[in-house]
Amino acid sequence: MISRPSRHCTVELQALPSRIGQVRRIVSAQLRYWHLDPLIDPAALGVTELLTNVHRHAEPDKQCTVEIALMPDRLTVSVRDQDPRLPRLRACDPVSTHGRGLALVAAVSQSWGMHARDDGSGKVVWFTLAVPRSATAATSPIGAHGTGRTAPPGGTDASRPAPAPAAPLSGPAPVPEPISAPAPAPITPAPVPVTPAPVPVTPAPAPATAPAPAPAVRERAPAAARSAVSH
Secondary structure: OOOOOOEEEEEEEEOOHHHHHHHHHHHHHHHHHOOOHHHHHHHHHHHHHHHHHHHHHOOOOOEEEEEEEEOOOEEEEEEEEOOOOOOOOOOOOOOOOOOOHHHHHHHHOOEEEEEEOOOOOOEEEEEEEEOOHHHHHHHOHHHHOOOOOOOOHHHOOOOOOOOOOOOOOOOOOOOOOOOOOOOOOOOOOOOOOOOOOOOOOOOOOOOOOOOOOOOOOOOOOOHHHHHHHHO
16 A cells, blocks of 8 residues: 655756756755755765666666655655666675665665556666654644644644633623723812911000109198287
């Protein structure tokens, strides 16, 4: 049973030396975007060797397609070209600088293989790499919440169950009672201190002093008269 890939990338190119380096960088950047950094080196090495074989041996042209398919537990990298002839795995020569492409692919991959296309128009050579467990949650469609996203939106944690939705309330929603603003408290003005004005003090008039009685004047009769009287 073939499972549907959760991530997929395809690159079409002419297998020329300048283009092979570009495709290696494209594959590395795509795996980094999928948070599969541990698979970058083996995947880049494997795709470089397969494209080099196409450049050296494929006929009548070097047109090919690189396909990367990510499953929950494995990454599959395949190269499809126009030549129906299948490559052969050769014994490694310690001093030879050629003929080690498929041996290197077999050494760095979990599995590998090849098959001719059903319509006879070419062949496909592929290899797989095991996906680390730590990267499975980040690259799964459920954990990614959509294409090209590797974290739940809004900073939520996908490993925690979402809270159950609140049960709908039957009947019309209650109308909230209007809230009356409290009456303002009466403001009592602070008492103003009253300073009494000084009362002018008018001195009482001095009591009138009664005039001293005039000395009584007693008239004395002349001496001649006193003599007459005394007789």
